[in-house]
Amino acid sequence: MKESILDLFVIGGGINGAGIARDAAGRGLSVMMCEKDDLAQGTSSRSGKLVHGGLRYLEYYEFRLVREALIEREVLLNSACHIIWPMRFVLPHNPTDRPAWLVRLGLFLYDHLGGRKKLPGTRSLDLKRDPEGAPILDTYKSGFEYSDCWVDDARLVALNALDAAERGASILPRTRCLSAVRQQSKWEITLLDENTGKQQVVHARALVNAAGPWVLDIIKNVANAHTSRSVRLVKGSHIIVDKFWEGQQAYLVQNHDKRVIFINPYESNKALIGTTDIPYDGKAESVMADEQEIKYLMDVVNRYFKVKLRRDDVITHFSGVRPLFDDGKGNPSAVTRDYVFELDDQQNAPLLHIFGGKITTFRKLAEHALQKLAPYFPKMGADWTRNAVLPGGEIANADFESFQQSAKEQYPWLPAPLRKHYSRLYGARLSTLLGEARSLDDLGQHFGANLFEAEVRYLVTYEWAQQAEDILWRRTKHKLHLSPAQIASFETWFTSNLAVIQAPMSAAS
Template identity: 70%
Template sequence: MSNLPTVDLFVIGGGINGAGMARDAAGRGLSVVLCEKDDLAEGTSSRSGKLVHGGLRYLEYYEFRLVREALIEREVLMNAAPHIIWPLRFVLPHSPQDRPAWLVRLGLFLYDHLGGRKRLPGTRTLDLRRDPEGAAIQDRYKRGFEYSDCWVDDARLVVLNARDAAEHGATVLTRSPCTAARREGGCWHIETTDSLTGEKREFRARALVNTAGPWVTDVITRVANAHSSRNVRLVKGSHIIVPKFWEGTNAYLVQNHDRRVIFINPYEGDKALIGTTDIPWEGRAEDVVADEEEIEYLIAAVNRYFKEQLRREDVLETFSGVRALFDDGQGNPSAVTRDYVFDLDEAEGAPLLNVFGGKITTFRELAERGIRQIRHHFPNMGDDWTDRAPLPGGDMPDADYEAFMQSVKARYPWMSPELRQHYGRLYGTRVTSIVGDASSPADLGRHFGGDFYEAEARYLTENEWARTPEDILWRRTKHGLHLDAAQREAFAAWFRDRARKAA
């Protein structure tokens, strides 16, 4: 036992909350291990609507504090990661059959003013018959509103938090489920098993943090042999991806007959991301998929408003995720709080901090508050710091992405606008770590199709824990959407061959 590596904090779960918690703690000087049973962000955190937003519809449920905190965080995150988070204007066509116009205007007024908005433009009223944003909307909708929120590359947000944690000294273990955790002598004795290599590792930790999302109660009962009076409510949310069917860079938010709202966002240049559904889920979180009823529901919601009518064959891809919401007893899945709750078990002097609920926008604040929960166990740790620190690649003067991209253009004039934007959006100031002194596309190595070159794949395997082809094609990047089946398989063969040679 005495020969085991001992760390201050062991974090179970490599989604946004776990990666944020590991980053926060490591930056305070704590020794940290983060383990994830699959890939970083493979579960809920890569299957979101990809927005940093206050949650406009949460105002209907009187979640004013949650909305205010999320709006404040929106500004913090825009400054921390301007390459993967950027402003997006949403057009909301008004349907007189649903919420009255006065209520929508009131909600948008609160949305503009609750969070101390500084950088984003405020709400404006639209004449959909005259303003260009209404050109794609059916003529029967005459009035609309436009407001601001932000886009985020959700999976990269997770990876960048893990990267920053590692650069502050944390150990990150992917595809390494925690198979056992037990209290011994005032510490946790923890075991992990690498699912790809079979390697078993053991640690001692002074505190254990459970950010396993949909699996949070499984970790409590099966892994840690503990208990909690709190629980999560699993809610399935599905999205569809179709070709983009309107002009302009704006997104849309439409109301459906069931009072749910559906986001219709520009995605990956020439595509649109549409979602989400809200359906109670009682199966295994690993088994969740978008079913035909959900797909038809989303298509019908779009077709209610837009001139161009979507068909089932327009759907290019679907994805579905399970949101682990704190169970507050609400019957309607849409009404269940998106807030988070901590449960701290300090038995035998070895704390276990369980995290229930949360949303992408508030992950940084959740991590900060979570670490404060166990601060008395680590009196020498540093102060709060993440509210003023950029994420990797986000260290641009004045968080000005466009100005930074001009410098990239000047350094790499041979690069196509599409490739330059791809590298800039995913890696920000770390684009040079991939491109280096390359003076032509040929210097980037093998071309797999689209904007995907060998240099990027090598960087991701060496620096961002990409251990399977899917880790790269669908989470570290979205190249999988832009390659055909033969190109994807050719890359997978290259990846496997490289892994064999490295073994």
């Protein structure tokens, strides 16, 4: 029997790896993707949760990147309006910081570089009169308001992986790539299942290294390859507190060091504040926010807002490592957020390394990656993702409000908070999650807040959830709304019942 050889093997289950796997599968290639941890467990679940052009990148003359990101902002909004939605950002102006003319110029470019269609443009604010200025200290009298988008970053990864799987890709979370060796115009790849300890060997015509902070480790220790490229690991930390203002607007403020900080509404009644930018030389999996960073973020809030944050107000915090392409800039904030490819095509067995990138441009990065590999796959399909929707995004005219109203009529027994939670996370896949349910009792065990057994079963069956943390923190944010006792109870139940829930999973994966 002739050995089956994959077209493409992707290392890394973050946003870039999942995006590339999806794009490749949609072009008709046979694809496998592995991730040593859970999907999005690294950098891709520890972002500022924004799809944005990068207003501050204009100061570093990153016009190409900003234009591409602004165009992608609306492309992604159309593809997944349930997990991506518009948000207005208030920028209080302080005359001691950037001059007003410079801010206006930047916002003018921001409004026009990307061919904005859906999102409203910039407007000036009188912070003494406009309600958006109510929580701001009286010393700040004027400001600006502009548009960007919010995204559930970890769900964006999961939906890309799900779309890839539905198009034929094999998705292997918690599977480590031990080695990748060129053999007669193909790659021999040895994998380790972290759950069972079993190894398997697969073969592929091309290999993509989308390992994020571990990109150099894959080059040196897995593929035994070489590169002249380098990455800068930069730590970005966030804190979560109770929301301390009225309205759905977010805020963008500038600290004394001229670094800008986002203060965004989060999970209905919380606020997400970040991020820091600190060079990092430790293990990416061990990254944590330190007390100095937490104080830094509290201090910038206290510089602008009437409410004064204290250490006890911090509910939790998280930190991620951004693997930025090293362009030689000394200031971590000035290092490019653009992406760079390196193609190693020895022995007609291509290896494509991905350096850098940001969530907003993941789709374009994936498209460019497949274009780089096109010469090796002459029968590969054309670019297709620009006008495609992600799972759950099959909502008429990308009109989420109309979809919610329809869900209310179809499932009148669902309490409004639960209906909104399901609609936001699963969009048009809501009907798959609910199945034949006709009442709350049909959703199974209730673990607290909006967490019911039906959602757990859906996430295990369709989205590769294997541990309680996968569900509580990455596929959802239930962990922010459950008590410690409820979390412990759920973890016990999940561990005891996982084998039973997993029984039908082979059909989904």
